[in-house]
Amino acid sequence: MTIETGVLERYSQGAESIQADLCCPVDYDRKLLALLPQEIIDKDYGCGDPSRYVQSGDVVLDLGSGSGKICYMAAQLVGSTGKVIGVDMNDDMLALARKYQPEMAEKLGSDRVEFVKGQIQDLALDLAAMNRHLAEHPVRRAEDVIALRAWQEQQRKEQPLIKDNSVDLVVSNCVLNLVHDSDKAQLIKEIFRVVKPGGRVAISDIVSDESVPQHLKDDQQLWSGCISGAVQEHEFLQAFIAAGFVAVSFDKWEAQPWQVVEGIEFRSVTITAIKPHDEPCLDRGHAVIYRGPFAKTYDDEGHVFLRGQRMAVCERSYNLLTGATYADQFIGIAPAQERTPQNWCHAPGTLRAASETKGSAHKADSGSCCC
Structure with missing residues (x-):
């Protein structure tokens, strides 16, 4: 089983029944939670509250939106002029989030939340569109693989899932650590691509105080449980700086670690950053x-x-x-x-x-x- 399939399976289970060990205790705004169906609250798995960075009128992108809790909280804050987009690649979680869209649209007074299928490290590729394409053009030969790659590149350029410079605020709640290490730099580059100049980032995630050894990374249970895929705390900030963000900082830092494994402390943090304006000095x-x-x-x-x-x-x-x-x-x-x-x-x-x-x-x- 690969990391990706392990994560998909674990969170499909989380959509079916509550998985208490997948989340940290978080003090969410009770006024925002009051509007949400209880199933969405119960089956949300996070380690922070990035919704508190949302402003009226924002276009918000939630990476790894899961049950939709942060999306529906943010929707109350953006108001009628804003919009919230949730991206997830798990069909079971997407189905759970979409299940309550009509009810939430009625409560909010407008349908301002959208859930789309995609990988957060490749925000340009619409996976729902790819599924439709594969139904008509199944991959049976090596030549089909080459053709599929060409189609993917065309889709990224002509019909990206999330357009360049289109989002005011990117949020995420305990998801970046689930992405394979080889894709993490690309993930942060994608965040930079979609944020508007002057736009913001608020990422709640798990970081480690020391680098995680390979034998822990190879543990499927620890990885899908948001532990062994954590980035070392300083390296986490540096990755956003390397991508071009400014004002990168730990806005929230939990003094007590969520878990300690082989002496390594894993704790919840929230980092914030800004995409600078692309203008001459x-x-x-x-x-x-x-x-x-x-x-x-x-x-x-x-x-x-x-x-x-x-x-x-x-x-x-x-x-x-x-x-x-x-x-x-x-x-x-x-x-x-x-x-x-x-x-x-x-x-x-x-x-x-x-x-x-x-x-x-x-x-x-x-x-x-x-x-």
Whole structure:
């Protein structure tokens, strides 16, 4: 039995009957749960609550949506202008989630949730469409395999399951660890592909404090139980940075491990990240002041910010550092006079003279300015 078939079988069992050992204790918002059918709640298997990062009007993508619990919670938060898409490859879980779509649409006032079949490490390939294609074009010979691959590539380009730059927020609840190690980097690249510039990620998952040895990875029960497929905690963050995300951080960290196996601690965390805007780095005269408490800090692009100093930044960095994610750490200072934008050419740690920003608007916190 492969990892993939083991996971499918375990979660098909979870759709049939409650599997208590597949989830960690999580304190979900009871107001959001009140609207959900009890079967969806009972047969959901997670380790965190990424729904609390959902905003009104968001297009939300839930990776490994399972029973649909997080999707239906998020649907209450996105409102009538938002949308929620759940992706899962398990037919039994998809059937369970879809079973309550009419009921939930009536409760919500609109049908704003959709469940689609796909692998989260290949969000461009529609597996339901592939099943229909295989019914008409079964694979019997080696040449059929080549033809199928060509069809898959065409589908990814022309009719992707999830389009590029189409999602405001990607969430997931204890699913990334179930993906084969060889596919994890591709999975995070796919997340980056589908998120809009400026879009967010909120991933609740299990991480390990040490690298997991191969003999534990080979244990089907531990892998399908969300244990031995866990990524080492630092490597988990680095994988999102390597994919191009910024503001990558542990927003939630459980002090007590969920399980300890051979001395390795496995715990629930929630990481958040932002996809930066794809725009040139232009100098328009902006500056930021790092509030402290440290003498200096660095970002993932190599910029250094000295405490209390007016640091020169490009307009793109200014918008990021004065947005909601960093607003409590930086004071933004817009240029006093409009200037012709120039390509950024300053070395890290360059200061902005007070004379260049004197009398300008200071962005002291998110959404407010003072002079």
